[in-house]
Amino acid sequence: AQTVTQSQPEMSVQEAETVTLSCTYDTSENNYYLFWYKQPPSRQMILVIRQEAYKQQNATENRFSVNFQKAAKSFSLKISDSQLGDTAMYFCAFMTLNAGGTSYGKLTFGQGTILTVHP
Amino acid sequence: GAVVSQHPSRVICKSGTSVKIECRSLDFQATTMFWYRQFPKQSLMLMATSNEGSKATYEQGVEKDKFLINHASLTLSTLTVTSAHPEDSSFYICSAREGQGGQPQHFGDGTRLSIL
Numbered sequence: 001a002q003t004v005t006q007s008q009p010e011m012s013v014q015e016a017e018t019v020t021l022s023c024t025y026d027t028s029e030n031n032y033y034l035f036w037y038k039q040p041p042s043r044q045m046i047l048v049i050r051q052e053a054y055k056q057q058n059a060t061e062n063r064f065s066v067n068f069q070k071a072a073k074s075f076s077l078k079i080s081d082s083q084l085g086d087t088a089m090y091f092c093a094f095m096t097l098n099a100g101g102t103s104y105g106k107l108t109f110g111q112g113t114i115l116t117v118h119p
Numbered sequence: 120g121a122v123v124s125q126h127p128s129r130v131i132c133k134s135g136t137s138v139k140i141e142c143r144s145l146d147f148q149a150t151t152m153f154w155y156r157q158f159p160k161q162s163l164m165l166m167a168t169s170n171e172g173s174k175a176t177y178e179q180g181v182e183k184d185k186f187l188i189n190h191a192s193l194t195l196s197t198l199t200v201t202s203a204h205p206e207d208s209s210f211y212i213c214s215a216r217e218g219q220g221g222q223p224q225h226f227g228d229g230t231r232l233s234i235l
Contacts, residue, residue, distance in 0.1 A: 033221045033223075037226075042228075043157075043212075043229050044226065044228050045163075045212065045226035045229075047223050047225070050221070050223055052221055089160070095221070097221065105151050105168075106153070106165065107153075107165070107214075109162045109163050114160070
């Protein structure tokens, strides 16, 4: 079974600054995807970024980028030029691509990190 | 693209009532849909996985007779909370996934269920 750990329950950052949210995971799989989802106060789950495990290049989406360290099983999210609208709970999630397993397509979520962006 | 609609967004009802929540993928065909439960400031807890035309697969500890799931088409799954009690009050979220491989799950806006 996979586990995902987010060790920072809460983080805060000043507007326009950079913040990094940490995520580690444990798996024996070799083929998987990692995701960061954002859940603002409206509680809608929004996909922020995804990373394919077999790709060494870190994924980026505008102000969001990841630092994917496969050997260390680490998948941190960096938010640059933080904006007030980035205030949300952020979830790291793991998805196996092992088609033979019962977990295929399922997401395993971390505990979440509440990020507050201050003006 | 990849819009998932969940309805209703909020339900308040009396104890003993059954409540149905719908989850629709509006612009794609969802091979798999998922139902989650979330308590305040906590992570999402997967309740069940639903594939079109087949029985849902429930996670350990989830009562299948309490939480009935129907996935009648590639764009619609429903969750019925039968004979709801106050302890069933929670935020329920559905998600849908298109195809295979690394396709992400796309989430509905959630349903806040309050049982009086």
